[in-house]
Amino acid sequence: MTRIDRRALFTSGAAAALLAAAGGSVDASPKSGGVLRLAVPRDGGMLEQAARGAIYDRLTEIAPDGLLRGELATGWHSTADARTWTFNLREGVAFHDGAPLTADDAAASLTVQGITGAEMRSVTALGSHQLLLELTRPNPHLPYLLAGPDHVIAPGGDFPVPLSEAVGTGCYRVERAQEGRHFRASRTADHYKAGTAGWADTVEIIVIPDAAVRAEALRDGYVDVAALPEPRGLLRRGEFLYHPSSSDMALAARHDVGIPRKVGQSAPLDDGRIAERWWRA
Known part of the structure; x- marks a missing residue:
């Protein structure tokens, strides 16, 4: 067969x-x-x-039907050349230890992990719930890449850690x-x-x-x-x-x-x- x-x-x-x-x-x-x-x-x-x-959680996720949707990100947009991206983060989300999720946590996590499939120039927190990602070259697929299992958001970017010590959202x-x-x-x-x-x-x-x-x-x-x-x-x-x-x-x-x-x-x-x-x- x-x-x-x-x-x-x-x-x-x-x-x-x-x-x-x-x-x-x-x-x-x-x-x-x-x-x-x-x-x-x-x-x-x-x-x-x-x-x-x-x-x-991650900034985005692939739903069971195969469609991209926001997870910790509620929305995003890019410049016309797809090199600079802005992500708006969900408000009112807390880590399991009670600490609030901020853009600093997301920036630190992506800085530590990098982004598989994209060349990142910088990632910066714009206030408490907005994130700016700048790439070295255009990549219109960035939101899909961020749904990957290696792009989790951890407090202060503290990842990876033993499962017994893991804290997420x-x-x-x-x-x-x-x-x-x-x-x-x-x-x-x-x-x-x-x-x-x-x-x-x-x-x-x-x-x-x-x-x-x-x-x-x-x-x-x-x-x-x-x-x-x-x-x-x-x-x-x-x-x-x-x-x-x-x-x-x-x-x-x-x-x-x-x-x-x-x-x-x-x-x-x-x-x-x-x-x-x-x-x-």
């Missing part, structure tokens, strides 16, 4: 049809509450990707974490995304190196989602949701897990947003 091209599948919306064919309820409205438990392999950095996606704050082993976080109260993301009360991510054991943990109810599981046991025993399909199983989930109708991923957890976008149905 020809392997499915994931990017073409997701951007076309065919993933929803495949999930429906597998018995999943992709039309259900998101529900708040419960614990979402994920099992991931050790290799590939999936634990860190999903955890950082829960903890941190994301939907979840760290309860406990051990690098390469496990992560647990609780939903942030009164988050600016409330009602649109961050559905589960608690998110847990555990590393299980063996694909067969990840599948067994899913079958036996110890986890709700398994990344890159061994498919044979799952297909023989019980019905699960397969993403993007049972023949190309990047993720498998229990039937009481809610999955967005459109999923803009090209690989398992590649944008690290599963923690805030999936829910317990």
Whole structure:
């Protein structure tokens, strides 16, 4: 059987049809509450990707439907040559430690991390909630680049840090974490995304190196989602949701897990947003 091209599948919306064919309820409205438990392999950095996606926000993000939208930025514009960009930041946002988000935090974060795919001349805070980015050469794709997983906004630009010490503005704050082993976080109260993301009360991510054991943990109810599981046991025993399909199983989930109708991923957890976008149905 020809392997499915994931990017073409997701951007076309065919993933929803495949999930429906597998018995999943992709039309259900998101529900708040419960614990979402994920099992991931050790290799590939999936634990860190999903955890950082829960903890941190970026200036922009790629929505599940593949469209660009603001996250910590509420709007932006550039000069005609796309070399100088101004971003307006969301007001009233606080880090998990209670400190308010400012343009200085964004400027420091981007200065420390750089911008993959763009040559940055300078980044400057214009007041408390406006940011000026100057590039050495034109780049009309800058807002898309800033949605990348390496461009998180941290207090004072303090990134990277161990997961157990991570402080962001994301939907979840760290309860406990051990690098390469496990992560647990609780939903942030009164988050600016409330009602649109961050559905589960608690998110847990555990590393299980063996694909067969990840599948067994899913079958036996110890986890709700398994990344890159061994498919044979799952297909023989019980019905699960397969993403993007049972023949190309990047993720498998229990039937009481809610999955967005459109999923803009090209690989398992590649944008690290599963923690805030999936829910317990």
